[in-house]
Amino acid sequence: MRRSFVKKSMAELPSSGIRKFFDMASSIRGVISLGVGEPDFVTPWHIREASVYALEKGYTNYTANSGLAELRKEIGRHLLQKYQVEYNYDKEIIVTVGASEAIDLALRSVIDPGDEVIIPEPCFVSYKPCTAMAGGVFKTIPTREGEHFKLMPQDLEKAITPRSKVLLLSYPNNPTGATMTGKELAQIGRIAQQHDLLVIADEIYSELTFNGEHVSFASLPGMQERTILINGFSKSFAMTGWRIGYAAAPADITAAMLKIHQYTVMCAPIMGQMAALEALKNGNGEVKKMADQYDQRRNLIVNGLRQMGLSCFEPNGAFYAFPSIKKTGMSSGEFCEKLLQEEKVAVVPGSTFGRCGEGYIRCSYASSVEQISEALERMDRFMQRHAKAGVTTSSLSASPYPG
Numbered sequence: 001m002r003r004s005f006v007k008k009s010m011a012e013l014p015s016s017g018i019r020k021f022f023d024m025a026s027s028i029r030g031v032i033s034l035g036v037g038e039p040d041f042v043t044p045w046h047i048r049e050a051s052v053y054a055l056e057k058g059y060t061n062y063t064a065n066s067g068l069a070e071l072r073k074e075i076g077r078h079l080l081q082k083y084q085v086e087y088n089y090d091k092e093i094i095v096t097v098g099a100s101e102a103i104d105l106a107l108r109s110v111i112d113p114g115d116e117v118i119i120p121e122p123c124f125v126s127y128k129p130c131t132a133m134a135g136g137v138f139k140t141i142p143t144r145e146g147e148h149f150k151l152m153p154q155d156l157e158k159a160i161t162p163r164s165k166v167l168l169l170s171y172p173n174n175p176t177g178a179t180m181t182g183k184e185l186a187q188i189g190r191i192a193q194q195h196d197l198l199v200i201a202d203e204i205y206s207e208l209t210f211n212g213e214h215v216s217f218a219s220l221p222g223m224q225e226r227t228i229l230i231n232g233f234s235k236s237f238a239m240t241g242w243r244i245g246y247a248a249a250p251a252d253i254t255a256a257m258l259k260i261h262q263y264t265v266m267c268a269p270i271m272g273q274m275a276a277l278e279a280l281k282n283g284n285g286e287v288k289k290m291a292d293q294y295d296q297r298r299n300l301i302v303n304g305l306r307q308m309g310l311s312c313f314e315p316n317g318a319f320y321a322f323p324s325i326k327k328t329g330m331s332s333g334e335f336c337e338k339l340l341q342e343e344k345v346a347v348v349p350g351s352t353f354g355r356c357g358e359g360y361i362r363c364s365y366a367s368s369v370e371q372i373s374e375a376l377e378r379m380d381r382f383m384q385r386h387a388k389a390g391v392t393t394s395s396l397s398a399s400p401y402p403g
């Protein structure tokens with residue numbers, strides 16, 4: 001018998017609730033999953049072809065730690081053209097293994113033990129664990145359906161203490177689909193400035209903004225010097241498996257991030273970087289086509305959920321709907337387990353994304369129209385059985401769903 005070698009903080013760190021749920025779903029046959037946060041599209045062919053071609057030509061080596069210069073230049077061009085923010089490709093941009101690595105690097109580069117990271121909830125599952133692993137203390141702020149899940153300036157003010165160092169902001173949001181306008185973000189920016197906070201802006205869903213234009217936090221007046229802008233290729237270009245993301249930040253911060261990156265992963269894989277280069281150069285048309293399809297599915301799912309009697313906030317970005325299931329009287333975990341067992345539909349409990357996500361479920365609409373329609377029919381049956389007495393739900397016999 002040996003002792004446990006795992007350090008205490010790791011033993012105590014919970015693993016991702018989403019993964020747990022997928023494991024359960026994958027053991028049941030005939031499940032329709034609206035659980036994954038991943039495009040159902042295959043990476044467009046010209047992007048795959050660029051990578052195949054790179055392999056054929058023998059590009060199998062390490063790249064510069066911060067990534068291929070050509071790719072960083074292209075990222076710089078993209079940010080300048082889209083958001084009018086200028087970054088020096090050599091000193092201020094780093095190519096990472098997905099946005100996930102960029103989040104980790106950002107937090108590890110700036111957090112001293114005990115520094116506080118303010119995180120609006122519900123939020124992406126990695127933010128709190130990565131903060132904890134960086135030695136920081138997370139302070140969550142609930143966002144609310146009645147306020148369209150936006151970060152309210154007064155809530156931010158209240159959460160700030162002398163130990164606050166970072167605000168971790170993510171709009172369009174996973175899991176709510178909420179977005180924030182430039183004006184609203186500028187209010188947050190002013191507070192960040194007053195309290196000298198760094199903002200880590202995870203904008204991975206920027207291209208999936210359905211009403212209005214995405215405003216990058218770094219493009220707001222005075223914000224570039226206190227923003228680590230994070231983005232990547234997974235969601236917009238359907239490139240989750242390629243594992244390419246990036247961070248753009250002031251040179252002192254990028255230099256710190258680069259130290260961790262060079263000692264831990266060296267560089268992102270060259271084949272993925274080659275593909276990302278092609279994506280940025282020639283992939284915009286496909287991004288637009290995929291976004292249009294998500295938009296149609298968004299309408300389908302939101303209308304369907306509302307028709308079955310669930311109140312569903314209108315998501316303006318990303319590819320998630322976040323309906324309230326409070327009227328069923330079930331917890332979100334209980335709802336999801338029952339729905340999976342009885343109707344074989346996998347969705348994610350809102351509580352996975354923070355305490356204030358309780359009472360909601362996350363339904364990804366990055367699935368085909370047929371799959372979404374079938375899932376909605378199954379969910380409607382489920383709601384007919386489980387809607388609480390006195391609460392009427394409409395049947396899908398008058399279904400607006402195609403297929």
Ligand SMILES: Cc1ncc(COP(=O)(O)O)c(C=O)c1O
Pocket residue numbers: 037097098099100101124170173174202204232233234240243244245
């Ligand atoms: C908000 C958010 N940030 C980051 C990521 C990770 O993206 P990547 O695949 O680039 O690591 C995800 C993935 O679901 C996400 O939802």
